[in-house]
Amino acid sequence: MSGAHRRYPVRDVALYNGVTLLHFGVAALGLLVAFDRWPMLAAVLAIAYLVIALGQMYVVMPLVVCPACVYATMPGSRCVSGMNLVAARLGRTAPAEEFEARRTKGALSHNKLYMGSMIAPIPLLAVGLIVNFSPLALATLLTVAALLAFRILVVFKRRACPHCAAKGRCPNARAMGIV
Numbered sequence: 001m002s003g004a005h006r007r008y009p010v011r012d013v014a015l016y017n018g019v020t021l022l023h024f025g026v027a028a029l030g031l032l033v034a035f036d037r038w039p040m041l042a043a044v045l046a047i048a049y050l051v052i053a054l055g056q057m058y059v060v061m062p063l064v065v066c067p068a069c070v071y072a073t074m075p076g077s078r079c080v081s082g083m084n085l086v087a088a089r090l091g092r093t094a095p096a097e098e099f100e101a102r103r104t105k106g107a108l109s110h111n112k113l114y115m116g117s118m119i120a121p122i123p124l125l126a127v128g129l130i131v132n133f134s135p136l137a138l139a140t141l142l143t144v145a146a147l148l149a150f151r152i153l154v155v156f157k158r159r160a161c162p163h164c165a166a167k168g169r170c171p172n173a174r175a176m177g178i179v
Contacts, residue, residue, distance in 0.1 A: 003163070004163055004164060004165040004167070005080075005163040005164070005165070006074060006076070006077050006165065007076060007077055007078045008078050008079060008080045008082075008160075008163070012080055012159050012160070012163075013078065013080060013081070013082045015155060015159060016080045016081055016082075016155055016159070016160060017081065017082065019147060019150065019151055019155055020057060020081075020151075022147060023118065023144065023147040023148070023151065024049075024050060024053045024054060024057075024117070026140055026143050026144055026147065027049060027053075027121035027125070027140070027144045028046040028047075028049055028050045029046070029140055030121060030125045030128075030137060030140030030141060030143075030144060031045045031046040031049060031121065031124060031125065031128065032046045033128075033134060033136045033137045033140060034124075034125050034127075034128020034129060034132060034134070034137040034140070034141075035128050035131075035132065036132065036134075037131070037132050045124065049117075049120070049121065049124075052113070052117060053117035056110065056113040056114060056117055057081075057114065057117070058083070058086075060110060060113065061081070061083050061110055061114075062083040062084075062086035062087040062090065062092075063087070063090070063092065064102055064110060065083075065099070065102045065103050065110045066079075066083045066084050066086070066087035066092075067087050067092040067093050067094040067102075068093075068094040068095060068096060068097075068098040068099040068102050069084055069087075069096070069099055069166050070096055070099070070165045070166045070169075071084035071165065071166065072084045072087050072088060072092075072093050072094075073093055073096070074165070077165075079164070079166075080159065080160040080163075080164065096166075096169070099166060099169045099170070100169050100170070100171060103170070103171060103172075104171050111171065111172065118148050118151065119148065121144050122141065122144060122145055122148070125137065125140060125141040125144065126141065129141060152176075156172070156176060157176060157178070161173045161176060161178045162178055
């Protein structure tokens with residue numbers, strides 16, 4: 001693999017965020033379809049999911065995790081999510097030594113929320129299929145599972161983590177055997 005990116009290419013940032021938003025959107029749509037017998041439940045599940053998933057990715061991350069990332073203090077840098085640019089605009093930085101703790105510590109740590117938002121729709125959609133089978137709900141479940149696999153096997157392992165300047169401090173990179 002090539003060395004660390006100081007500034008991830010725009011195509012990688014677009015891929016990362018595009019897959020993220022597609023994953024969240026298909027999962028929310030799937031919840032609406034899988035629980036359409038109970039429209040209020042379906043709406044509550046889909047909206048709650050979107051609020052939590054988008055909030056953790058595009059609010060919590062730049063406010064809590066990104067300020068301690070190497071990309072937040074590196075002039076002219078851009079991480080694979082681009083959230084370091086949001087954190088920089090907010091004027092938030094923290095010591096780089098806090099990066100791992102900010103990602104992993106606590107019941108509501110970024111890693112747990114992030115991976116939870118990726119995985120949680122799968123069992124929820126499976127329950128929806130059991131109580132209200134539909135081919136569209138099955139298709140959304142399979143799409144969400146495929147997007148999760150694509151994220152882990154391609155986006156993380158090939159486009160993001162091997163080129164990240166913070167990979168030595170990142171528990172996700174260690175868990176995937178990248179460092």
